[in-house]
Amino acid sequence: MIKALKLRLIKLREVISQLQEDLKTPTRRMVARNKIVGFISNILKYILVIGLCFVILYPLILQLAVAFRAPTDVNNTSILWIPGEFSLKNFEVAMIALRYFDALKNSLILSLGVTLLQLVSTSLAGYAFARLKFKGSGLLFGLALFTIVVPQTVISLPLLRNLTELKLVGKPITLFLMAGLGMGVKSGIFIYLFRQFYRGIPIELEEAASIDGANPFTVFWRIMLPNAKGAIITVALLAFVWQWNDYYFTTLFVSRSNLDYVTLTTQQVSVLYGLQQALTDAGVWGLMGQDVTKNPLFTSMILNTSGILVMLPLLVLYFFVQKMFVQGIERSGIVG
Amino acid sequence: MMKKKIMLSEIEITKKIEHIETKKKNLEKKLDKLNDLYIELSQKKNFRRSVAINKKRGRLISKIQHCKNDLEYLRNNEVEKINIFKKINNNFKRMPYRKQKQIFGVLFVIPWFIGFAVFFASSLGTTLWWSLNDMAPKQGGGFNFIFSGLENYINLFTKETLSGTTVLEVLTSSIIDILIDLPTIIIFSIFIAVLLNTKFKGHQLVKAIFFIPVVYNMTVINNTMSGTFGALFGAEMDSGFQLSNTFSNFLMQIGIGGGLVEFLMSAVDRIFLIINKSGIQIIMFIAALQSIPNHLYESAKVEGATKYEMFWKVTIPMVSPMILTTLVYTIVDSFGSSDIMNFLTVNSQGTTMATNQPGMYSAISVVYFLINLLIIVFGFLLLRKRVFYYD
Numbered sequence: 001m002i003k004a005l006k007l008r009l010i011k012l013r014e015v016i017s018q019l020q021e022d023l024k025t026p027t028r029r030m031v032a033r034n035k036i037v038g039f040i041s042n043i044l045k046y047i048l049v050i051g052l053c054f055v056i057l058y059p060l061i062l063q064l065a066v067a068f069r070a071p072t073d074v075n076n077t078s079i080l081w082i083p084g085e086f087s088l089k090n091f092e093v094a095m096i097a098l099r100y101f102d103a104l105k106n107s108l109i110l111s112l113g114v115t116l117l118q119l120v121s122t123s124l125a126g127y128a129f130a131r132l133k134f135k136g137s138g139l140l141f142g143l144a145l146f147t148i149v150v151p152q153t154v155i156s157l158p159l160l161r162n163l164t165e166l167k168l169v170g171k172p173i174t175l176f177l178m179a180g181l182g183m184g185v186k187s188g189i190f191i192y193l194f195r196q197f198y199r200g201i202p203i204e205l206e207e208a209a210s211i212d213g214a215n216p217f218t219v220f221w222r223i224m225l226p227n228a229k230g231a232i233i234t235v236a237l238l239a240f241v242w243q244w245n246d247y248y249f250t251t252l253f254v255s256r257s258n259l260d261y262v263t264l265t266t267q268q269v270s271v272l273y274g275l276q277q278a279l280t281d282a283g284v285w286g287l288m289g290q291d292v293t294k295n296p297l298f299t300s301m302i303l304n305t306s307g308i309l310v311m312l313p314l315l316v317l318y319f320f321v322q323k324m325f326v327q328g329i330e331r332s333g334i335v336g
Numbered sequence: 337m338m339k340k341k342i343m344l345s346e347i348e349i350t351k352k353i354e355h356i357e358t359k360k361k362n363l364e365k366k367l368d369k370l371n372d373l374y375i376e377l378s379q380k381k382n383f384r385r386s387v388a389i390n391k392k393r394g395r396l397i398s399k400i401q402h403c404k405n406d407l408e409y410l411r412n413n414e415v416e417k418i419n420i421f422k423k424i425n426n427n428f429k430r431m432p433y434r435k436q437k438q439i440f441g442v443l444f445v446i447p448w449f450i451g452f453a454v455f456f457a458s459s460l461g462t463t464l465w466w467s468l469n470d471m472a473p474k475q476g477g478g479f480n481f482i483f484s485g486l487e488n489y490i491n492l493f494t495k496e497t498l499s500g501t502t503v504l505e506v507l508t509s510s511i512i513d514i515l516i517d518l519p520t521i522i523i524f525s526i527f528i529a530v531l532l533n534t535k536f537k538g539h540q541l542v543k544a545i546f547f548i549p550v551v552y553n554m555t556v557i558n559n560t561m562s563g564t565f566g567a568l569f570g571a572e573m574d575s576g577f578q579l580s581n582t583f584s585n586f587l588m589q590i591g592i593g594g595g596l597v598e599f600l601m602s603a604v605d606r607i608f609l610i611i612n613k614s615g616i617q618i619i620m621f622i623a624a625l626q627s628i629p630n631h632l633y634e635s636a637k638v639e640g641a642t643k644y645e646m647f648w649k650v651t652i653p654m655v656s657p658m659i660l661t662t663l664v665y666t667i668v669d670s671f672g673s674s675d676i677m678n679f680l681t682v683n684s685q686g687t688t689m690a691t692n693q694p695g696m697y698s699a700i701s702v703v704y705f706l707i708n709l710l711i712i713v714f715g716f717l718l719l720r721k722r723v724f725y726y727d
Contacts, residue, residue, distance in 0.1 A: 042536070045531065045536065046536075048531075049531065049542050052528070052546075052611065053542060053546070055607060055608055055611055056545055056546065056548055056549060056611055056612075057545065057548070058608070059552075059557050059608075060548075121447050121448055121451070122448075124444040124445075124447065124448075125444060125445055125447070125448040127444060128440070128441045128442075128444035128445045129445070131437070131441075132437045132438065132440050132441030132444060133437075133438075133441060134437075134438040134441040134442055135438075137441060137445065140445060140449065143452060144448070144452075147452065147456055148664070148665075148668060149664065149668060149705075149708065149709060149712060150456075150460065150705055151668070151671065151701070151704065151705055151708065153701045153704070154459075154460065154463055154701040154702065154704070154705045155455070155456060155459035155460055155463060156459075157459075157463065157466075157694055157697060157698065157701075158458070158459040158462035158463055158466070159455060159459040161462075162458070162459070178451065178455060180447065180451075181447055181448065181450055181451025181452075181454070181455065182447060182448035182451045182452070183451040183452065183455040183456055187448075189665070191448070192661075200627070210433050215428075215429075215436055215440075216433075216436050216437045216440040217440055220440075234619070237550075238550070238616075241550060241551055244553075245553045245554075265553065268553070268556060307553070307556035307557075310553060310556055311551070311552065311553055311556060314551045314553075315548075315551060317551075318547075318548065318550075318551045322544045322547070323540075323544075325547065326540070326543050326544065326547065
């Protein structure tokens with residue numbers, strides 16, 4: 001035992017003396033210093049990254065912790081993060097208040113349709129602005145950028161009046177129409193993204209194809225689009241999410257005059273401002289006692305749960321496309 | 337299988353021959369005139385015009401030749417019957433590639449342009465016009481327009497109040513908010529983008545987490561954070577953050593300026609907001625970082641540059657065009673959620689603005705838009721000379 005220890009001590013001394021030898025030559029000293037600095041900065045980096053990840057995930061964790069709490073445990077102060085007994089009662093109540101499946105169906109159809117239409121209109125316009133230059137295309141691109149800068153509120157009121165005259169208000173087709181004509185939620189940004197992306201594809205590809213007898217549309221369809229996968233995924237995800245979370249246009253043009261048409265986001269906001277009313281309408285009073293439902297903590301709990309339910313489809317979607325999305329961004333090579 | 341060719345009937349042939357012959361006659365008349373003109377000009381030694389006319393003559397001659405060929409084909413009954421679609425296609429194929437591209441460019445832009453004209457430009461114009469009018473609701477729908485010049489704007493800044501605050505106060509406070517947020521968001525997102533761009537263990541997972549805020553619904557999240565439960569958890573968390581308080585007290589005591597500490601503390605308080613606002617910006621910066629050619633870093637390394645120098649001398653100039661873009665995006669995005677929006681819902685008399693005072697509503701949104709534009713132009717001018725374009 002002691003012998004083994006002694007051997008180790010000797011070895012340690014050797015290592016230390018070796019280190020001292022090393023530190024005498026300047027290059028080796030440099031190497032050692034770089035190693036130590038790298039190690040410390042790595043640790044700092046991990047601490048920072050983990051902290052920031054926590055800050056990002058904090059609301060999600062909070063929502064989950066609250067959502068699974070049983071309604072009878074509302075006032076129990078000993079329970080904070082981990083619920084005392086798991087219960088799905090909150091989900092039931094929130095689903096009723098949100099008119100969940102109705103709203104989910106509408107949200108899905110609306111977001112998918114709008115995403116597809118926006119992809120078509122913005123990728124065409126973006127490609128034209130990048131490669132198919134004609135007289136005045138520079139000016140038109142300037143106007144497209146201008147639409148990004150102008151806030152929605154500036155155009156909303158006259159637009160609402162015009163659409164009412166055309167009897168388009170209250171139908172989701174209005175939103176499809178706007179998306180198909182390149183005026184959906186933040187379409188200007190998508191045009192810009194597509195233009196920057198197409199500009200990055202080498203022009204030699206196009207020239208080679210045109211020499212082989214391809215017309216501009218074939219070039220676009222066969223060469224540019226397959227190469228633009230990264231940009232398409234990025235834009236599709238953003239368009240889907242922004243339409244899903246859009247409250248302003250959806251309420252103004254559809255939901256406000258057509259109360260039957262609800263999306264998850266509009267329903268969430270209306271629940272936000274009138275939960276008690278929504279619960280009364282849905283007949284939740286019967287499920288639980290008044291002392292529970294009137295409790296402000298209960299209200300907050302239901303709101304949290306409905307928040308999860310609204311974001312859940314998006315999070316699932318993100319989970320599936322996340323890898324493609326990250327890679328798409330890295331390969332897109334967008335430069336201002 | 338060979339497609340069976342459909343030939344023209346005799347009546348069609350005679351019709352076509354007639355048509356082409358009249359066309360040919362017209363062209364020949366034109367050619368005669370040009371010939372006369374050409375001779376006259378060449379006698380006058382006006383060479384520039386005569387060259388131009390010679391070109392025209394060439395084109396006419398080739399057209400006449402085409403007519404002659406067509407006639408010959410028709411007389412021998414060799415002409416295939418084709419529909420309009422094919423005709424257009426044939427004509428299109430004969431065009432030079434440059435012209436084809438222009439035509440497709442126009443075709444591709446048309447859907448967007450229709451949307452722009454119908455939904456955007458007309459509405460913007462109407463808003464501008466409404467903001468210059470005093471609009472009172474008429475009985476039975478519609479409005480009475482009374483042109484009032486800039487009265488709406490003057491009223492807006494002198495009379496309009498919302499729960500005790502004037503428009504000017506709200507505007508200044510939201511501008512100050514933006515001016516604090518803007519540099520923080522941009523610096524933060526560059527920093528995070530550089531961090532995420534390096535390869536370390538688990539970088540895939542970290543990237544996936546950092547882009548989650550793109551998916552977040554901000555109304556929901558804000559409500560979660562500020563709701564009753566949010567406050568409850570927040571209080572629990574705050575007891576763990578004693579350190580930051582002691583640290584700020586320490587900074588105050590050793591006499592580092594109060595303003596700086598306050599700025600830092602407000603930035604720390606907003607850390608959640610800032611992270612969630614900078615999702616898109618991080619994406620943009622990562623894309624920009626990826627497009628920096630690697631040989632720049634290699635040559636910098638060979639010249640003996642440290643990482644710090646490389647960051648300032650290579651990375652920052654190369655992503656500087658993107659800084660401008662994110663600046664614009666950030667301003668637009670954060671102004672959309674500022675307090676001035678509250679003025680748009682309820683006016684000082686407590687009635688809804690949009691239905692009762694559209695003139696005033698338009699004036700507010702125009703002011704809001706102009707300030708937006710002003711900040712962007714200011715930022716643009718500030719950064720314009722520092723932006724470096726690689727290509």
